[in-house]
Amino acid sequence: xxxxxxxxxxxxxxxxxxxxxxxxxxxxxxxxxxxxxxxxxxxxxxxxxxxxxxxxxxxxxxxxxxxxxxxxxxxxxxxxxxxxxxxxxxxxxxxxxxxxxxxxxxxxxxxxxxxxxxxxxxxxxxxxxxxxxxxxxxxxxxxxxxxxxxxxxxxxxxxxxxxxxxxxxxx
Amino acid sequence: xxxxxxxxxxxxxxxxxxxxxxxxxxxxxxxxxxxxxxxxxxxxxxxxxxxxxxxxxxxxxxxxxxxxxxxxxxxxxxxxxxxxxxxxxxxxxxxxxxxxxxxxxxxxxxxxxxxxxxxxxxxxxxxxxxxxxxxxxxxxxxxxxxxxxxxxxxxxxxxxxxxxxxxxxxxxxxxxxxxxxxxxxxxxxxxxxxxxxxxxxxxxxxxxxxxxxxxxxxxxxxxxxxxxxxxxxxxxxxxxxxxxxxxxxxxxxxxxxxxxxxxxxxxxxxxxxxx
Numbered sequence: 001x002x003x004x005x006x007x008x009x010x011x012x013x014x015x016x017x018x019x020x021x022x023x024x025x026x027x028x029x030x031x032x033x034x035x036x037x038x039x040x041x042x043x044x045x046x047x048x049x050x051x052x053x054x055x056x057x058x059x060x061x062x063x064x065x066x067x068x069x070x071x072x073x074x075x076x077x078x079x080x081x082x083x084x085x086x087x088x089x090x091x092x093x094x095x096x097x098x099x100x101x102x103x104x105x106x107x108x109x110x111x112x113x114x115x116x117x118x119x120x121x122x123x124x125x126x127x128x129x130x131x132x133x134x135x136x137x138x139x140x141x142x143x144x145x146x147x148x149x150x151x152x153x154x155x156x157x158x159x160x161x162x163x164x165x166x167x168x169x170x171x
Numbered sequence: 172x173x174x175x176x177x178x179x180x181x182x183x184x185x186x187x188x189x190x191x192x193x194x195x196x197x198x199x200x201x202x203x204x205x206x207x208x209x210x211x212x213x214x215x216x217x218x219x220x221x222x223x224x225x226x227x228x229x230x231x232x233x234x235x236x237x238x239x240x241x242x243x244x245x246x247x248x249x250x251x252x253x254x255x256x257x258x259x260x261x262x263x264x265x266x267x268x269x270x271x272x273x274x275x276x277x278x279x280x281x282x283x284x285x286x287x288x289x290x291x292x293x294x295x296x297x298x299x300x301x302x303x304x305x306x307x308x309x310x311x312x313x314x315x316x317x318x319x320x321x322x323x324x325x326x327x328x329x330x331x332x333x334x335x336x337x338x339x340x341x342x343x344x345x346x347x348x349x350x351x352x353x354x355x356x357x358x359x360x361x362x363x364x365x366x367x368x369x370x371x372x373x374x375x376x377x378x379x380x381x382x383x384x385x386x387x388x389x390x391x392x393x394x395x396x397x398x399x400x401x402x403x404x405x406x407x408x409x410x411x412x413x414x415x416x417x418x419x420x421x422x423x424x425x426x427x428x429x430x431x432x433x434x435x436x437x438x439x440x441x442x443x444x445x446x
Contacts, residue, residue: 048203054339055260059200081203084264084335087342117326119392120319120345122352124403145246146350147253155246171342 004039011045012037014073021061022150025104028062032092035083044077045070052088053151053171090152090171107134107156107167133158134165143167199278200260201267204332208272212329218273219292221333222282223419224321225265226293228258229283230427231314233434237301247304250350254311257343264336271332284438288427295418296379298427305358305368309376312351313383313409316396319344320389352400359404369406378414385419 015037016029028034028049035048047066051059063080070078090109093101098108110129131141138160145155146169153166208214235255242248266279275281296314301307322344325337358365384390394408401408416422438444 051260051339053257053260053343054264054336055256055258057256063202079203082201084201084204084339085331087335087339115341118323120323120341122316122348122396122399124352124356124399126349145250146346147246147250149249151253151256155249169346171346 008037008039011039011047011070011073011075014069015045015047015066018062018065018069021058021065023101023106023152025100026093026097028066030094030097030100032094032097033062033088034066040079042077043075044079045075046079046081048081048083050083050088056151058150088171090168093168101168102134105134105165106153107131107165109168109170112170131156131167133160133163135163136161141165199267200263201271201332206271206332209329209331214272214274217330217333218269221265221269221272223292224318225262225269225282226291227297227314227318228262228265229434230291230293230297230430231255232259232262233430234297234299234301235307235311238307243304251307254315254347254350257340257347261336261340261343265333268330268332268336272330280438284435288423288431289421291418291423291427291431292421293418293427294379294382295414295416295424295427296376296382298418298424298430299375299379300426302372302375303368305365306372306375308351308354308358309369309372309409311347312355312400313376313380313393313397315344315347315351316393317383317389319348320392320396324389348396352396355400355406356404359401359406366405369404373406373409377409378412380409380411381413382417382419385417 015034016027018028018034020026020028020031020033023031031052033050033052035050037045037047040046047070049059049062049066059082067078067080089112091112093108101108110131130139132139133141136158138158140159141156142159143154144157144164148155148166152168152171154169155164156167157164208217232255235251235258238251239248242251262283263279266277266282269282270277270279294314296310299306299310319341322337322340326334326341328334328337355369359369360366383393398408400406
């Protein structure tokens with residue numbers, strides 16, 4: 001049905017525009033956590049979200065945000081589903097999302113390490129990654145802590161402009 | 172969002188189920204996940220396994236959170252709190268899965284807040300008091316190495332929900348182990364004092380290693396990782412001296428009950444409260 005297809009597309013567009021509570025410059029679509037939006041035969045909008053990290057405290061806020069926006073847009077019945085598989089990867093942050101992060105002084109992630117099956121090797125001296133400063137573009141930067149203000153970010157410092165900045169971790 | 176006061180703002184908006192990381196009675200973290208138990212999977216065994224893994228994570232998260240405002244550097248405080256938060260998230264998912272499969276329909280709060288020490292199945296290693304930073308690092312190294320190896324195996328579990336929780340956890344635990352391993356090398360290969368404290372921490376942890384290796388055969392893999400770190404840190408391998416009893420059977424040290432009293436106090440004083 002044409003109306004259903006149109007309606008689904010509209011619902012998807014509305015859900016896609018919900019901002020992330022902790023990285024508000026990104027929409028949930030930019031972040032790659034909105035997995036699917038569909039319309040059930042009884043008119044219920046079913047939106048599927050995946051958490052970035054198991055302990056991400058923003059998950060409830062994301063669910064509530066998507067449900068509230070869809071209701072405001074006239075969808076009376078909304079169902080939010082959690083999808084755990086496959087687990088979220090920072091590779092799912094869109095090109096647009098990466099650009100917005102950089103514009104806001106947060107360095108976007110590189111490519112997540114490929115996970116082969118079997119034991120996860122421990123590398124004690126991982127090769128130094130080159131993360132250009134998102135403020136001044138200086139190539140010489142260093143990690144100050146692998147854990148930052150939210151689960152998905154680490155703390156870095158630029159050796160050029162001396163400013164600290166955040167970096168979205170590859171996962 | 173009318174109030175400028177941060178806590179007032181967070182407390183607003185309960186009508187539309189907006190919630191932050193406070194209180195009890197959260198929406199099920201597995202909300203909307205297909206909860207069927209596949210044929211051939213023993214639901215009781217699955218639930219017991221989930222509770223065991225969740226108890227390890229919850230108790231560890233509580234000990235890690237105790238470093239908040241007390242860590243040697245702000246960066247380390249943030250790191251330890253973040254690691255605890257990941258584990259707390261894993262615990263929430265695992266308790267929810269346990270409640271779906273053990274026939275009781277309990278929610279995560281029932282497991283976390285309304286069971287007593289004897290009902291907990293965490294390893295005693297997790298409940299030992301914080302000690303110094305070296306002790307926390309040695310414990311975290313052992314615990315995250317074991318949990319990472321165990322979760323890696325669980326990604327192939329026949330229960331798709333547990334397998335998915337494990338797959339997510341593997342990525343997080345790899346970061347935890349990396350953090351602990353790098354600090355172990357830095358402290359072991361650091362000053363005389365930091366080396367001495369690492370040796371002492373290894374002694375303190377040694378009696379509790381055996382409890383970890385009951386399910387799945389990940390012992391060799393974990394020992395290989397610990398050997399790799401010990402060699403780089405200039406530390407001996409911890410000597411395994413088993414202690415009678417097991418947290419896996421509900422036999423705990425005297426340290427678990429006070430930890431739970433602090434963790435559960437408010438939820439028990441105000442059951443069903445949300446804020």
